[in-house]
Amino acid sequence: MDRYEQVTELARRRGFMWPAFELYGGAAGFYDYGPLGAQLKRRIEDAWRGFFVIREGFAEIEAPTIGIEDIFKASGHLSGFSDPLTECKECKEIYRADHLIKHIIEVPDALSDEEIYQVFQDNDIFCPECGGDLSTVYEFNLMFKTAIGPGNKHAGYLRPETAQGMFINYPRLLRYFRGALPFGAVQIGKSYRNEISPRQGVIRLREFTQAEAEVFIDPRDKTHPRFDEVKDIVMRLYSQAGQERGEVEEMTVGEAVEKGIIAHQTLAYYVARTYQFLQAVGVARDRLRFRQHKADEMAHYAADCWDAEVLLDRLGWIELVGVADRTDYDLKSHMALSQARLTVFVNYDQPVRREKLVIKPDMKSLGPRFKGQAKAIAEALKSLDMKELKGEGPIAVQVDGETVEVERELVSFEMVEEEIRGEELVPHVIEPSFGIDRILYTVLEHSYYEEMVEEEPRIVLRLLPRMTPVDVAVLPLMDRPELTAPAREILEALRSAGYLTDYDTSGSIGRRYRRNDEIGTPYCVTVDYETIEQGTVTIRDRDSMRQVKVKKEDLLGTVSGLLCCTQRFEDAGVAVSP
RNA sequence: GCGGCUGUGGUCUAGCGGUUAUGACAUGAGCUUCCCAAGCUCGUAACCCGGGUUCGAUUCCCGGCAGCCGCACCA
Numbered sequence: 001m002d003r004y005e006q007v008t009e010l011a012r013r014r015g016f017m018w019p020a021f022e023l024y025g026g027a028a029g030f031y032d033y034g035p036l037g038a039q040l041k042r043r044i045e046d047a048w049r050g051f052f053v054i055r056e057g058f059a060e061i062e063a064p065t066i067g068i069e070d071i072f073k074a075s076g077h078l079s080g081f082s083d084p085l086t087e088c089k090e091c092k093e094i095y096r097a098d099h100l101i102k103h104i105i106e107v108p109d110a111l112s113d114e115e116i117y118q119v120f121q122d123n124d125i126f127c128p129e130c131g132g133d134l135s136t137v138y139e140f141n142l143m144f145k146t147a148i149g150p151g152n153k154h155a156g157y158l159r160p161e162t163a164q165g166m167f168i169n170y171p172r173l174l175r176y177f178r179g180a181l182p183f184g185a186v187q188i189g190k191s192y193r194n195e196i197s198p199r200q201g202v203i204r205l206r207e208f209t210q211a212e213a214e215v216f217i218d219p220r221d222k223t224h225p226r227f228d229e230v231k232d233i234v235m236r237l238y239s240q241a242g243q244e245r246g247e248v249e250e251m252t253v254g255e256a257v258e259k260g261i262i263a264h265q266t267l268a269y270y271v272a273r274t275y276q277f278l279q280a281v282g283v284a285r286d287r288l289r290f291r292q293h294k295a296d297e298m299a300h301y302a303a304d305c306w307d308a309e310v311l312l313d314r315l316g317w318i319e320l321v322g323v324a325d326r327t328d329y330d331l332k333s334h335m336a337l338s339q340a341r342l343t344v345f346v347n348y349d350q351p352v353r354r355e356k357l358v359i360k361p362d363m364k365s366l367g368p369r370f371k372g373q374a375k376a377i378a379e380a381l382k383s384l385d386m387k388e389l390k391g392e393g394p395i396a397v398q399v400d401g402e403t404v405e406v407e408r409e410l411v412s413f414e415m416v417e418e419e420i421r422g423e424e425l426v427p428h429v430i431e432p433s434f435g436i437d438r439i440l441y442t443v444l445e446h447s448y449y450e451e452m453v454e455e456e457p458r459i460v461l462r463l464l465p466r467m468t469p470v471d472v473a474v475l476p477l478m479d480r481p482e483l484t485a486p487a488r489e490i491l492e493a494l495r496s497a498g499y500l501t502d503y504d505t506s507g508s509i510g511r512r513y514r515r516n517d518e519i520g521t522p523y524c525v526t527v528d529y530e531t532i533e534q535g536t537v538t539i540r541d542r543d544s545m546r547q548v549k550v551k552k553e554d555l556l557g558t559v560s561g562l563l564c565c566t567q568r569f570e571d572a573g574v575a576v577s578p
Numbered sequence: 579g580c581g582g583c584u585g586u587g588g589u590c591u592a593g594c595g596g597u598u599a600u601g602a603c604a605u606g607a608g609c610u611u612c613c614c615a616a617g618c619u620c621g622u623a624a625c626c627c628g629g630g631u632u633c634g635a636u637u638c639c640c641g642g643c644a645g646c647c648g649c650a651c652c653a
Contacts, residue, residue: 005646009589009590012589013588013589019644022644024627025626025627025643026626026643026644026645027643027644028643080653082653083652085579087579088580095650095651096651099650140651142652142653195652197579197650197651197652198652199645201645204652454614456614456615457615458614458615475613477611477612478612480611483611506605507605508612508616508617509613509614510612510613510614510616511615511616512615513614514614517614526613528611528613538613545614547613
């Protein structure tokens with residue numbers, strides 16, 4: 001049994017997660033989170049909010065999970081998010097149609113399905129497996145389609161990423177942030193992709209949770225004001241060049257930017273924050289690296305993209321996070337389709353002064369004289385240059401193919417000096433995009449430990465404090481009224497203080513410790529006869545299995561200190577000798 | 579989607595054309611002043627779904643679903 005199996009089995013058995021719809025046989029690509037899993041997921045999401053909403057000051061929004069057709073026309077998901085497929089008529093093998101003609105056509109993506117099929121016929125392309133005839137080419141779109149309202153007039157699609165919700169709300173977000181760059185918006189929520197063949201449990205789902213941030217920045221300046229805070233962090237980078245050499249390099253964030261390995265400070269800054277976040281939720285540092293997308297796998301809109309990848313036992317290196325510079329691709333696409341202006345006015349450091357020729361046709365005279373033609377004549381006059389204006393005699397302009405003469409005194413002009421304070425530009429977007437389900441699985445796998453204690457295997461989930469689905473368990477040594485009564489008081493006190501607290505009287509104390517080890521409960525509080533006689537309780541540490549005794553009154557303070565890591569367990573109370 | 583293998587209580591598993599379908603662990607109730615999966619008593623709980631063959635199918639056959647492996651796919 002490998003680690004993947006051990007972890008998924010534990011997750012199923014103890015209530016973290018399991019395949020959905022089991023009652024009816026199931027459907028691949030969907031998972032349920034159970035009581036512990038839902039809690040753990042929430043804690044991961046809250047930790048993420050701590051990093052991006054609280055510490056970066058980004059705004060969290062919540063957009064619909066169903067999008068209308070125009071959004072995905074603009075984003076490119078409608079055309080680009082589908083793959084052209086073809087099927088062998090003999091052996092029923094399915095192929096990516098464009099892959100079969102790669103050696104003939106340089107950019108097969110540009111062809112329509114019919115054109116690809118034509119290429120098959122012109123070049124005698126048959127099934128690579130059995131040589132059979134290939135079917136016509138059809139599109140398989142990875143978006144789930146639905147209808148909005150009755151009838152089929154108004155198509156809707158389940159969103160394949162949360163990002164678009166931020167892009168299409170750009171004008172309101174810009175206003176919310178008082179019209180100035182940089183600013184960021186985030187969204188945590190479900191996204192949907194109708195994968196052809198989902199495998200690997202929770203790693204490839206048809207419905208999954210994303211946490212995405214879209215950081216809108218000034219395209220002319222991709223430095224980051226807080227870069228100093230992260231520049232000395234050492235990370236394992238697997239750059240494009242490194243991948244060609246098969247070599248992962250350790251270097252500081254600052255060095256990576258200086259050497260041009262990471263494109264710019266802002267991208268590097270979020271790569272570094274991603275690194276910190278993943279460790280803060282319990283991803284093992286020594287099984288984490290950042291891999292740069294190779295030029296050919298980079299999405300068409302991205303300028304640079306780095307994936308956080310983790311090493312998993314059965315699955316190898318798996319992508320958890322993508323940090324991409326999406327440039328102005330998305331805003332420009334939405335601008336083109338919606339006709340809305342998705343720009344920002346950016347002030348120059350210094351206003352620019354420049355001379356400008358202002359031409360004022362005398363409309364009072366031109367209007368009555370030329371009637372309907374007047375407007376066109378005025379426009380023609382305005383486009384004259386200084387030389388033409390300064391000439392002698394009547395001015396001749398071409399309007400609707402005929403030449404019209406206008407007296408020179410009907411056009412006044414002057415050079416004025418104007419001050420330009422800034423310009424409208426389309427922001428660039430830096431996108432850190434997190435797959436929450438994959439992170440959750442990784443945290444479970446990287447926290448999983450097995451050890452032998454007195455010839456018995458002990459399974460421990462070494463989750464970090466505050467990431468656990470249960471903070472503390474209250475355990476009466478025995479299920480007797482004289483012990484359960486004070487235990488219940490302690491339970492209530494801990495719950496009132498806001499801790500996720502479990503209460504368990506069933507089975508022997510050792511068995512209950514093991515149960516809690518398996519779900520990662522960091523501390524167990526045991527109530528025994530000394531609690532009655534001396535007013536003390538025992539706190540037991542998950543990782544060391546050591547115990548200390550503390551006064552009942554001090555319990556709340558001690559537990560809170562232990563859980564936020566300001567209190568060392570060794571100093572938390574009177575050690576109990578094993 | 580294709581091919582191969584697999585599907586029995588919560589978990590791991592035995593087994594068979596006719597049984598009251600094993601066993602272990604887990605779990606529930608109880609007993610035991612019991613700090614690391616202790617012991618004892620008594621419980622709860624399963625043949626993936628649908629068709630076919632048969633007097634009778636959990637067992638054989640076909641289809642579906644799911645899992646694993648390989649291929650393809652993974653913006």
